[in-house]
Amino acid sequence: MNRRAFLKTAGLATAGLAAGRTWAADAQRPNLLIIHTDEHNFRTLGCYRAVMTPDQAFVWGKGVAVETPNIDWIAKDGALATRFYATTPVCSPSRSSLVSGLYPQNTPVVTNNIPMRDGIVTFAEVLRRSGYATGYAGKWHLDGHGKPQWAPERQFGFADNRYMFNRGHWKQLEETAQGPRVKARKGNKPTYDVKGADATSFTTDFLADRTVAFLAAHKDEPFCWMLSIPDPHGPNSVRPPYDTLFDSLKFQNPRTMAGPDTNLPSWAKKQARSLNNAQMARYFGMVKCIDDNVGKILKAVKAAGVLDRTIIIFTSDHGDLCGEHGRHNKGVPFEASAKIPFVIRYPGTIRPGTIVHEALGCVDFSPTILALMGFEAPAGVQGRDASALFTTGKAPDAWQDIAFFRSTGARNDGACWLAAVTKRWKIVYGGGEPWLFDLQTDPDELTNFFARPECREVVRDLSKALLAYGAEYKDPYVASPSIRKALESAAGA
Numbered sequence: 246m247n248r249r250a251f252l253k254t255a256g257l258a259t260a261g262l263a264a265g266r267t268w269a270a271d272a273q274r275p276n277l278l279i280i281h282t283d284e285h286n287f288r289t290l291g292c293y294r295a296v297m298t299p300d301q302a303f304v305w306g307k308g309v310a311v312e313t314p315n316i317d318w319i320a321k322d323g324a325l326a327t328r329f330y331a332t333t334p335v336c337s338p339s340r341s342s343l344v345s346g347l348y349p350q351n352t353p354v355v356t357n358n359i360p361m362r363d364g365i366v367t368f369a370e371v372l373r374r375s376g377y378a379t380g381y382a383g384k385w386h387l388d389g390h391g392k393p394q395w396a397p398e399r400q401f402g403f404a405d406n407r408y409m410f411n412r413g414h415w416k417q418l419e420e421t422a423q424g425p426r427v428k429a430r431k432g433n434k435p436t437y438d439v440k441g442a443d444a445t446s447f448t449t450d451f452l453a454d455r456t457v458a459f460l461a462a463h464k465d466e467p468f469c470w471m472l473s474i475p476d477p478h479g480p481n482s483v484r485p486p487y488d489t490l491f492d493s494l495k496f497q498n499p500r501t502m503a504g505p506d507t508n509l510p511s512w513a514k515k516q517a518r519s520l521n522n523a524q525m526a527r528y529f530g531m532v533k534c535i536d537d538n539v540g541k542i543l544k545a546v547k548a549a550g551v552l553d554r555t556i557i558i559f560t561s562d563h564g565d566l567c568g569e570h571g572r573h574n575k576g577v578p579f580e581a582s583a584k585i586p587f588v589i590r591y592p593g594t595i596r597p598g599t600i601v602h603e604a605l606g607c608v609d610f611s612p613t614i615l616a617l618m619g620f621e622a623p624a625g626v627q628g629r630d631a632s633a634l635f636t637t638g639k640a641p642d643a644w645q646d647i648a649f650f651r652s653t654g655a656r657n658d659g660a661c662w663l664a665a666v667t668k669r670w671k672i673v674y675g676g677g678e679p680w681l682f683d684l685q686t687d688p689d690e691l692t693n694f695f696a697r698p699e700c701r702e703v704v705r706d707l708s709k710a711l712l713a714y715g716a717e718y719k720d721p722y723v724a725s726p727s728i729r730k731a732l733e734s735a736a737g738a
Contacts, residue, residue, distance in 0.1 A: 274467040275591070275618050276555040277372065278460075278546065280539060281343075281471060283336065283384060283414070284478035284575060285561035287586045289313070289532045292320035296327060296600060301688055304569065305520070306497035311529040315540035316559050316588065323557075323590030324599035324635050328668060330650050332608045334563035334575045334583040336478075337386045338653065339607055343562070344368065344387075344401065346611030346626035348718045349651065354387060356653035358412070361387040363399065366623035368611040369469055370402030375620065378463040380405030382455045383473030386412055393427060393435060403471065408455045414475040416482060417442045418451040442484040449474050449531075450484075453538035457545040464549035472542075477531035477565070479574075487530035496525045499569045504691045510677030511660045512578065512652065515571030525567065553592045556617065561585045562607075570690070576652065578664045578673045579690055583650055591617060594636055601634045604648040604666045627718055647707070649714045651722055663722045665707045665714070672707040674728045679735065681707075708735035 287293045291313045294302035303309060332342040337357040338349035344367040349355045352362055373379045381403035388397040394411035403409065408425055416439040417428035427435030428446050444450050456472045463470075482488070498520055506515060539559065546552050566572045566581045575582045585607070589595060594617065605613075608628035615622050616632040633641045640646070646667045652675070654661040662675035671682040672695070681695040681704055694700045712732050715723025722728055 274377075274554075276467055276551055277377075277469040277558075277614065277618065278456075278542075278555055279471040279558045279560070280542065281383070281473045282477065282535060282559075282561040283473070283475050284563060284565045285532070285586060286477075286528075286565045286567050286581055287584055288581070289477075289529065290316055290586055292317040292325055292588060293327075293586060296325065298688075300500075304499040304501075305525065305567070306495060309494050309496060311491065311532050311536075313532065313536040315536050315543060316586075318543070319539075319557055319559055319590045320588035322592075322597045323588060324595045324601060326587040326601045326605055328602060328604040328648070328666065329560070329585055329587035330583050330604065330606045330648050330666060331563040331575075331585050332606045332650050333653060334577065334650070335653050336384075336562050339562040340386055342628070343560075343607040343610050346608060346622060346628040348608055348627055348649075348720065350720055351627065351718065357386065358390050360389040361399075361401070365401065367402045368615055369471070371615055371620055371623060372467075372469045372618075373402045373404055376467065378405070378466050378468040379403050379470070380459050380468075381471045381473065382408035382452045382459075383410070383471075384413070384475040385409050385473065395425060405459065408452065409473075413437075414478050414480065415448055416480075416484075417446045418448050419446055437480050437482070439482040439484060439488075444484070447484040447534070449476055449534050449538050453541055456542055460542075460545050460549050460551075464551055474535055474538075476535060477528050481524045481527035481531070483527055483530040483534055487534045488527065489530075490533060491526040491529040492523075494522075494526060494529070496520050496522050499567075501570045501689050501691060502568055504570060504689070508678075510662070510673070510675070510680060512576075512662050512673075512676045513570065513680075517568060517571050517573055520568045528565075528567065556614070557590045558588070558614075560587045560607075560610075578650070578652075578662060578671065580684070580688075583664075589635065591635075596638075599635060599638060601631075601638075602668050603631070603634055603640060603644070603646045604668060605629075605631055605634075606648040606650060609648070645710070647710055649711065649718075649720075651720065661722055661725065661728075663711060663715075663720070663728060665711050667707075670703050670707060672704065672711070674711070674731055675722065675725070679704075679731050704735050705737075708732050712736055 331339040333349045337354045341352035341354035345365045369379045388411045392412035415427045419428040429436045429438035563575045564582045569581045612622040612626050612628050612630045616630045652662045664673045669685045673680045680693045682690050
């Protein structure tokens with residue numbers, strides 16, 4: 246699909262205001278509503294399929310898709326980013342970068358279950374200090390090993406965190422006299438059992454209902470609310486009727502599952518030879534349930550009378566390969582693992598139908614959203630302010646179209662990898678020979694262009710950028726002997 250034509254700029258009066266400015270009235274202050282999912286393949290969203298070629302949009306077979314009209318509406322009436330990446334495609338590191346604007350090694354959440362550092366000022370804390378009612382419901386995964394661990398003591402700016410739980414992909418929740426808890430239990434211990442879940446207890450529904458309640462309670466004051474839905478991360482189970490809604494679909498193996506088996510880096514090794522039709526049907530069911538609940542939330546925003554002054558964002562922490570390249574889940578630099586959905590609606594500031602193709606990462610989220618809302622980012626933020634890309638369709642002066650992302654693991658772990666990506670190119674170091682992907686001519690990511698003479702300048706530029714990134718943001722991967730040697734050789738070629 247061709248890039249849609251931009252409309253004329255129509256910025257709100259609030260755009261560009263500094264954090265210290267006194268607001269004339271709360272009605273001028275935009276609200277912020279973030280709907281965040283877990284392990285979400287971008288191809289399951291209609292708005293992403295609409296900007297892709299059919300062979301890329303329907304990798305599981307012609308017409309094999311789940312419709313998502315509510316999430317699609319956010320994109321249609323706002324903006325969609327086609328190259329938005331998890332700064333690490335694993336839960337905790339990605340989440341730490343999203344809320345902080347720092348690279349994972351500096352949060353220091355480089356893998357799951359590491360507590361985020363005390364003293365980090367999140368975008369929510371900036372808004373809380375400025376008088377916003379703030380809150381969070383759902384999976385947090387930034388306070389260590391606690392599971393589920395409701396309402397972590399460290400709030401990081403989310404003042405109402407009664408419905409925040411630290412870890413787990415629970416399928417049923419309930420209210421009790423002592424507060425929320427996991428409803429499915431065995432021997433008084435919480436379980437992931439979905440049996441008996443309904444439209445009030447199933448976790449996606451339960452958390453969406455708490456979102457609706459928060460909106461109603463705070464409609465007359467500026468608010469910031471983040472809903473973190475633990476689906477469609479496994480286990481792949483969902484309540485009726487979604488559990489059978491897609492049973493009639495016949496899922497085909499993605500083309501890339503039959504790709505080469507030899508000369509692959511460690512992060513590209515195949516783990517699966519065929520899809521599980523039932524598992525994919527449940528995955529689609531979880532996505533459909535999410536979209537229906539997004540619709541419920543959108544109706545609540547409209548009913549509260551704040552639709553036109555509420556920024557609405559839909560995104561995720563990382564993707565799910567769902568069989569692509571013979572793999573499932575996440576943690577690798579392939580697109581279906583590392584690229585995540587990001588759509589945003591901001592009436593009067595972001596033109597409907599805007600598409601942003603520049604490479605962005607979740608580390609860029611905090612400075613970008615604060616700039617869109619008229620606030621300064623906290624000192625030391627390492628992400629970029631990409632607000633101009635969304636409001637004008639043009640990159641600001643000196644903008645570099647490049648985003649960096651990394652794996653989990655120790656510095657000397659032979660499986661660790663480090664990557665840089667642009668609109669067209671992606672380079673990956675670590676786990677074997679370096680790989681260069683041409684996302685334009687080879688969107689399936691099956692060919693290594695690294696050694697091709699015509700790509701020498703691209704390799705050199707991206708390698709220099711990775712070296713500079715490592716020095717500025719203290720990424721220990723760049724000091725890994727094998728990665729460092731390969732980077733320096735390529736940068737000097």
